[in-house]
Amino acid sequence: MSRRFLRKVINLVALGLSGLATAIGLFFLGAILWTLLSRGFAGMSAALFTAMTPPPGGSGGLLNAIYGSLAMTVIGILLGGPVGMLAGTYLAEYGRNARLSVVIRFVNDVLLSAPSIIVGLFVYELLVVRMGHFSALAGAVALAIIAIPVTVRTTEDMLNLVPQGMRDASTAMGAYPWRTITSVIYPAARSGIVTGLLLAIARISGETAPLLFTALNNQFWSTNLNAPMANLPVVIFQFALSPYPNWQQLAWSGALLITLSILILSITARLVVARLGPGGQR
């Protein structure tokens, strides 16, 4: 066999394998989504959104869990989003070349990839032990801590995309930096920042581990932020590991709900950037 032929064969085999690898990746994505859809869809009904989590064997829905997840996600992003945006603003504007910023960016990246169960333990020691009980507030704080690094990263990246010329023009008209940032740069980077927030929301709405020992769970309807509150991920965790068919069905439907909302959020984020442009250009 000539060497050239051998090289051609190796080339073909290697490229074929890479195609196979991609097919495998897509296959698993499809398999997981298919399982979610087929098993979760069976439980989809109006009752899912109007009834509470039932005792084993009874029929019910996920209303208290959906509400809990929504409430904690909203509070989490309200707490973490502004902090992340401000910190990102510092990194992109005030402290762009400061030595401190290098350290902060590095630490932020570490936090971004840190295991979320660590955050749960942190908030447990900080809040739950001090307050003496689990609470939805502690859960929201845990989610906020997870949202912060995501928001910092995206805000900084988006602000950096705004052309320097806009800053210079604003400064030339006599505006202080804060005015430049709030009146010129934020609006320009608006779509990018919104994307960042959407991505942060998508990230925290799927997190289970940090809620396990902060918000715990609650089988009833509760709107009390100072008490344990039901939430979708922990309910799915509990119900999926049980032997009751009605609970397992609710677990699959809940899982489908979470995945669909996250996918919709992620796709919306992409569309926002695609249509409006990250730096505000249309």
Place this chain on the structure above:
Amino acid sequence: MNLQRFQRVLLALLGALGATGAVQATDISGAGATFPYPIYSKWADAYRQQTGVGLNYQSIGSGGGIKQIKAKTVTFGASDMPLKPDDLKEAGLVQFPMIIGGVVPVVNLKGVQAGQMVLSGALVASIYLGEITKWNDARIQKLNPKLALPATNIAPIYRSDGSGTNFLFSHYLSQASPKFKETIGENTSVQWPIGIGAKGNEGVANMTAQTDGAIGYVEYAYAKQTKMAYCDLVNTAGKTVAPGGESFQAAAANADWAHAQGYYLILTDQPGAGSWPITGASFILVYGVPPDAAATGEALKFFDWAYRNGGKMAADLDYVPLPESLIKQVRATWKAEIKGVPAMASASDAKRM
């Protein structure tokens, strides 16, 4: 979106969240054993329909129940392993039995239906020690001559969390096999040499149903509700007995509660031809001097209601409600040892309920 509109949206959101943090009816909070959870949740449902008061019970295992009540994060704790009188005194807790049930071995084996397989304590101990590894082992076949046992590997499932069910089961196996007692011992959590751990009675039931060739141990209601293949056991009288309300009742009949200090009584291996060998009571733990007397009072009202009206629901799930004499004894204990709670409705009020 300009600043003003953003502010308005923010305020609206916060307002909505704040408004919904409104007052709601006080629910009773408890945590602990998964053993009685099927009946507690049934009772809680009925009680809520009658009185509007809910029971927020976290089914996290006896170990968790003991921890939570000691940490005073719940009004009552629930445990199938009774605390010893000294521990009760030290923690300031009052203990009383609530319901009696049975732990049954369940298997997931092709062709084996509920109640078909017969096992003995010594056999189960050997399985969990890893000495018997395949289902068609001669020792299992001997007790099951008519059953066609496949050559499947045995997958033992055990409780990975702190569990009173685990205590009852390991206590039973320790009594049946000295080797088990020596190597593994008995407690709410032990070091199993082989097998898979699962959380709660629910987890064991689920894992057993999921894994071919698995054997697990669950409270009977779990096996019944999920239609699993439970096994018959050979009891101390040498008779093969099937699990169910009858055999649990037979085991509980001889229990001497009157002389049990702090109600510390373990009902495994009770004498009698029809007794189920792994019967046990599930206990409630409350404080003698409760930090929140009103909450404890509400909880005691629930338990009182359950004693009076919960018998049929319990029997439907093959639990054994407590005998009347024991209930009387428990009520006397409440009066004597739990301070500061509002007085219970009198017997004449009760008859009207």
Place this chain on the structure above:
Amino acid sequence: MNTAAAIDSRHAAGQRLRERMFSAATFVAAVLVLTLLGGVALTLLHGAWPALAHFKLRFLTSEVWNPVTDQFGALAAVYGTLVTSLIALAIAIPVSLGIAIFLTELAPAWLKRPVGIAIELLAAVPSIIFGIWGLFVLAPILQRHVQPWLIDTLGPLPIVGRLFQGPPFGIGILTAGIVLAIMVVPFVSAVARDVFETVPDVLKESGYGLGATTWEVIWQVVVPYARTGMIGGIMLGLGRALGETMAVTFVIGNAHRIGSSLLAPGTTISAAIANEFTEAVGDLYTSSLVALGALLFLITFAVIAAARLMLLRLERRALSSV
């Protein structure tokens, strides 16, 4: 005084005040990020201290995990964490490389975007979904078909065989490794793709100009150039795998034991914490679990920090070679 100058200076004072407040706010927020990391580290250490002081070095070397006798050792959990992550990487690295190669070199333009987006969607799926899918779909398939085959064909082999002994449970270390691999692939392939795209076209063109096949250009030009970035990406994936909780908890089997077989159940640090924390009775038990968390934090911090440093170096190199 209401002269133009006075109004101007009052106006300027207000502006200066707002400037000070705003810049201070951004600074405080930025420093908060630093304090978060420090706070997490300190709090974990504080919570872990009772256990570490009590067990000292034994905590790291003991396999015993007995809540009743209050003997706790992290060895089984650390072993499980490391082994499942290694299995995940062993599977994920070639697959991610393949995906990155396919997307950057092979795929026609119309296929690139949808496939790329699909792989990224895999990253958006929350980990608990992987967990329940692993338990209810993957584990039965493994137990009934794959694992018996592994035991029969690889079990009898001399050295490798030790890894494939034991009854097929369906769940266990191998299953957890496979689920982790599926989770890690999107991350590593995304980094690999980005890194491949930084390779200057001129280098690739030179390769083709010399008559190299596509594969030869990839393997001998692109990959060596992108080596640092690839390693950074792999280590990010490792960091993700080490810390993953929900996907692993469902399929690891919850056994605080070290076995030589990959088919045996085990536990990982995060699975142990997730399963046992809310029911841990006793201060030593709780503290031991927090100590496990501190251990995990240390391990992941080291891995992620190293990865980020490598990626930083690559970014600087890419910028300077433009």
